[in-house]
Amino acid sequence: MTDPRLADLARRAPETRLLTEPSDLEHYGRDWTRRWTPAPLAIALPSTAGDVQAIVRWAREHQVAIVPSGGRTGLSGGAVAAHGELVVAFDRMNQVLGFDPVDATLTVGPGIALEAVQNAAREHGLAYPVDFAARGSCSIGGNIATNAGGIRVIRYGLTRQWVAGLKFVTGTGELLELNRGLVKNASGYDLRHLVIGSEGTLGMVVEATLWLAPPPPPTHVMLLAVPAMDALMRVFAVARVKLQLEAFEFFTDRALEHVLAHGAQAPFDVLSPYYVVAEFDAGDEASQAAALDMFEACLEAGWVTDGVISSSDAQAASLWRLREGITESLARYKPYKNDISVRIGAVPAFMADMHGLLAREYPTFDVVWFGHIGDGNLHINVLKPDELDQESFVAQCEVVTKHLAAMLHKHGGSISAEHGIGLVKKPYLEGTRSHEEIALMRGIKAVLDPDGIMNPGKVL
Ligand code: MLT
Ligand code: ZN
Numbered sequence: 001m002t003d004p005r006l007a008d009l010a011r012r013a014p015e016t017r018l019l020t021e022p023s024d025l026e027h028y029g030r031d032w033t034r035r036w037t038p039a040p041l042a043i044a045l046p047s048t049a050g051d052v053q054a055i056v057r058w059a060r061e062h063q064v065a066i067v068p069s070g071g072r073t074g075l076s077g078g079a080v081a082a083h084g085e086l087v088v089a090f091d092r093m094n095q096v097l098g099f100d101p102v103d104a105t106l107t108v109g110p111g112i113a114l115e116a117v118q119n120a121a122r123e124h125g126l127a128y129p130v131d132f133a134a135r136g137s138c139s140i141g142g143n144i145a146t147n148a149g150g151i152r153v154i155r156y157g158l159t160r161q162w163v164a165g166l167k168f169v170t171g172t173g174e175l176l177e178l179n180r181g182l183v184k185n186a187s188g189y190d191l192r193h194l195v196i197g198s199e200g201t202l203g204m205v206v207e208a209t210l211w212l213a214p215p216p217p218p219t220h221v222m223l224l225a226v227p228a229m230d231a232l233m234r235v236f237a238v239a240r241v242k243l244q245l246e247a248f249e250f251f252t253d254r255a256l257e258h259v260l261a262h263g264a265q266a267p268f269d270v271l272s273p274y275y276v277v278a279e280f281d282a283g284d285e286a287s288q289a290a291a292l293d294m295f296e297a298c299l300e301a302g303w304v305t306d307g308v309i310s311s312s313d314a315q316a317a318s319l320w321r322l323r324e325g326i327t328e329s330l331a332r333y334k335p336y337k338n339d340i341s342v343r344i345g346a347v348p349a350f351m352a353d354m355h356g357l358l359a360r361e362y363p364t365f366d367v368v369w370f371g372h373i374g375d376g377n378l379h380i381n382v383l384k385p386d387e388l389d390q391e392s393f394v395a396q397c398e399v400v401t402k403h404l405a406a407m408l409h410k411h412g413g414s415i416s417a418e419h420g421i422g423l424v425k426k427p428y429l430e431g432t433r434s435h436e437e438i439a440l441m442r443g444i445k446a447v448l449d450p451d452g453i454m455n456p457g458k459v460l
Pocket of ligand 1: 133
């Protein structure tokens, strides 16, 4: 270890594994954005909270920035290390540490994958209901850092709702135990909720206690072809009353075409402008009949032109693949991603405005819409034309995002619903948060991270 700073770190945190091979620096220095060239100083793989505290104290002394790192599946550049930072990766802190059957909580290390948490909950006859396509590779620490949402928010809420307690190392190296699994706790500010969604800018989660839900009831999945956006919102209004919804997602014909080109099976003979994937409770005949009635009523009203309801788990999975396969099918085009939200009731008015903006600004680009329409979260992916270089493409998209941020401001929305601000959305934060709020955020950061070593340049 030629860098004397790293030699000092190895002395002070002897159980921490340090990696400096170029392939490791590249692997751990980036997330799914692929816009920045990774250039960290080194990768630290701690195995205990004590290691993490030692790393922070070392970083303060040497004025080295820290980038906390989970599964690096983020889409906003929150885990990018491109300026000589120390990446603190939680691969070795990925165990299930405890299960409490009375509290129905699972305690885990931050590096555990979301899917491993879901499986562990299932083994105890319970469920961890936050869910999305990156479940196999994203980590709970990253989920907490971005307050991850996904496909079941409409029923179960965001990650925030399931965090019962956190052990957290601040930017000063203090170890805090936040909320300790209490259901009721009225003893002052709930710092746990300040940490959730802070994108590694205040410190690092070193242990999480998660509430588990009762096992979900049997469900069916419905795929609907929908002719227009206003029809889609009408279908949603009916579905949320008639069915117990687990998920209500949408995508466009362009999204479907990309997924089909990527190997999925076409659901219907004729292409439709919009599609809905809805999952609903179907544990008894009454709920199955309600779904059929709802489908027939929507068909009669002309809000739906075709549809299918799953009759097996395999069919349900193949219907979900049409929605969950979108991100992967678009990856080769290096899409510029927008992850925005408005109140559910404001979706139609916002969509109408946004349609106009996108048609005007991106007349020739392939713009792919999909997302969590049931909770007001839309993903708008703009695909890079092959002939355009990455830099000009991003520059063009950033101009449009400024207009989009202004439009979100007008409709009371947010520039990031669930992916986080990171590096990608930082220039637009002021569009949807007030100066006063941002000043308070800076003040909070200054208290928890006075040397500015925690994920600098991200969010603020
Ligand atoms: C999704 O909903 O599929 C994810 O947020 C990923 C994405 O936006 O690409
Ligand atoms: Zn999403």
